[in-house]
Amino acid sequence: MPHDIRFYRDPALPQLECKVCAAGEMPAKKHFHEEYSLGIVEDGASRVWCDGRELDMKAGRLIWIPPYVPHACSPLEASGWRYKMLFIHAEWMEGLGEELRLSGPSLVMDRKSTRRSRGLMNRVAECLAGRRSPLETETRLLQLAGGLLNPNAEVEAYAAGTAGERRKLARVQEYLHAHALEGVTLERLEAVSGLSRFRLVHRFTGAFRIPPHAxxxxxxxxYAKRELAKRRSIAEVAAEAGFYDQSHFTKSFKSYTGVTPLAYTDALR
Known part of the structure; x- marks a missing residue:
């Protein structure tokens, strides 16, 4: 079976890369990465050697490998094997803020948060593959990191903020309005607000009931709705509004209005 290996990146988020692999025989040569690595076996099973330990990875299990930890992975069977891996720069992980602190370099598998983490990991990969906004991709990544490092942090972070924090969140809201069509990142919102990215996302969600990317x-x-009402091209409006994938625009528009952009413009006639 030939290899089918794909990599996905967003130039606005150099701290993140996704590898999706479907392959038959893969070399089990020992290696390490400079980044933190989070992997999931989606189909089939793998045998993993990691830092002197032998592990069997069944479908649906997660593996978390810190930077520079030697490891090797190979499928137990030559067909029907698929896995996905995220590579996250150490500097980004270590700069998450005081709410999330990395523990020592140990392998993490099958934690209580595994099911939720699997879903979040897939959302991060979908964001990269679908060229979603940097703000959405990094928010999903932040939620994933929070679930892996501190499963209780999300609940704690929804507690009522101080008056000072509310003012900072108002600045974030104002910035989003002023730069709605731009590729806003959490790094920029962190600078605008003075809040750590983790606290910003969860405080904002608590205050406005939806996360910043939503x-x-x-x-x-x-904006798109107003421009479509002017009988402008759907493709042109979608690109102008920041939806680089027209199918994503159509899906998002329908979830908001109940109809596709085409049906909306037809109804205006």
Whole structure:
């Protein structure tokens, strides 16, 4: 079976890369990565050697490998094997803020948060493959990191913020309105607010009931709706509103209005 290996990146998020692999025989040569690595076996099973330990990885299990830890992975069977891996730069992980602290370099598998982490990992990969906004991709990555490092942190972070934090969140809201069609990143919102990325995402969600990336998406859809009402081209409006994938625009627009962009423009006639 030939290898089918794909890599996905967003130039706006150099701290992240996704590898999706379906292959038959793969070399089990020992190696390490400079980044933190989070992998999942989606189909089949793998035998993993990691830092002197032998592990069997069944479908659905996660493996978390810190930087520079030697490991090797190979499928137990030559067909029907698929896996996915995220590579996350150490500097980004170590700069998450005081709410999330990395423990020592140990392998993490089958934690209580595994099911939720699997879903979040897939969402991060889908964001990269579908060229979603940097704000959405990094928010998903932040939620994933929070679930892996501190499963209780999300609940704690929804507690009511101080008056000072509310003012900082108002600045984030104002910035999103002013830059709705731009490729806003969490790094920029962190600078605008003075809040760590983790606290910002969860405080904002608690205050406005949706995370920053969803808030920006709603602003973009409002803009698109106004421009479509002017009988402008759907493809042109979608690109202008920041939806680089027209199918994503159509899906998002329908979830908001109940109809596709084409049906909306037809109804205006």
């Amino acid at each position: 808030y920006q998406t709603m602003l973009r859809l409002h």
